Amino acid sequence: MDASPTRAPRKTVFAAALVCCAALAAGCTGPVARGGQDTAATTRAAAPPAAGDLQSQYQKVIKEVLPSVVQIQASNDLGSGVVYDGTGDIVTNAHVVGSEKIFKVTTANSEEPLTARLVYSYPEQDLAVIKLDKVPTGLKPAVLGDSEKVEVGQIVLAMGSPLGLSSSVTQGIVSATGRTVSEGRTGGGTGATIANMVQTSAAINPGNSGGALVDLDGQVIGIPTLAAADPSLGGSAAAGIGFAIPVSMVRTVAEQIVKEGKVVDSGRAALGITARTVVDETYQPAGVAVVTVRSGDAADKAGLRPGDIITGLGGRPITTITSLAEALAVDKPGRRTSVTYQRGGTEKTVEVTLGEQ
Incomplete structure (x- = not known):
């Protein structure tokens, strides 16, 4: 399946058909065995203790963490926050948050929405911080976990306001770690390329964006951000494939915004160019053409010029702007790597020390 990630914050209006399933047999009160034995009670007694323990753990985590997850209402968007x-x-x-500055926030302890204002938005990592004008009694900060301890197969809960249904919880597992995912700009996305998701x-689902992905210790391990879309289904969401920004990046960005009012150390590598995807004679993506080079930045120091076509970075093939962004996303500023490019029909390779975005 060729699945491409799409953002998941838009408010969706929908109609829910509620179907009541009831026993139709007259006088039916549940399964009864011969001699009046309650088979339902027998089944419950035979249930393995592990199932009950797991359910209790789910309920404990939900009770602890859900008060730390809020609903955020912008003019046209609905999302979640932690x-x-x-x-x-x-x-x-x-x-x-988009381009807006003022929001309505519904917390677990507020009957009416509270007003919040934008502190800073960092689209490059698709993260932002807003601040409540008035802090309600009992506001409970979330406990942030450790990205290094996240493992494939780990049970997780996603908490947020999907489709406007506040304080909703879904359950799944960590399917993979270390994913590098590019977010589209259509529908209000930031176009960010995010590593280690x-x-x-x-x-x-729409409305979950900005909420919490939580482990069974009650710690936030990520911020749900994207859901995959299946082109074969006309761009509809591909079930069971979602992506969350790792908590390590959430902590790094949020801490800078809270302390400095902005991001002062992005940790994101850059070449210092503007560029566009080029195609070959068969109209297939064939590289990234350099449009401008910022003076004194990484590409400039390495001798790259407008018109050069980048085809490789650090040994990875580069065919599109997205593939270049993904290659840079997993690298670090200050690291020395190679850039392969074409100039005047001749392929060249140069060493470059990456700058910062």
């Missing part, structure tokens, strides 16, 4: 600290800072996705089978 309480970062006790002073009213809330971390969410940049595509949830956590892939999960927990349902991620």
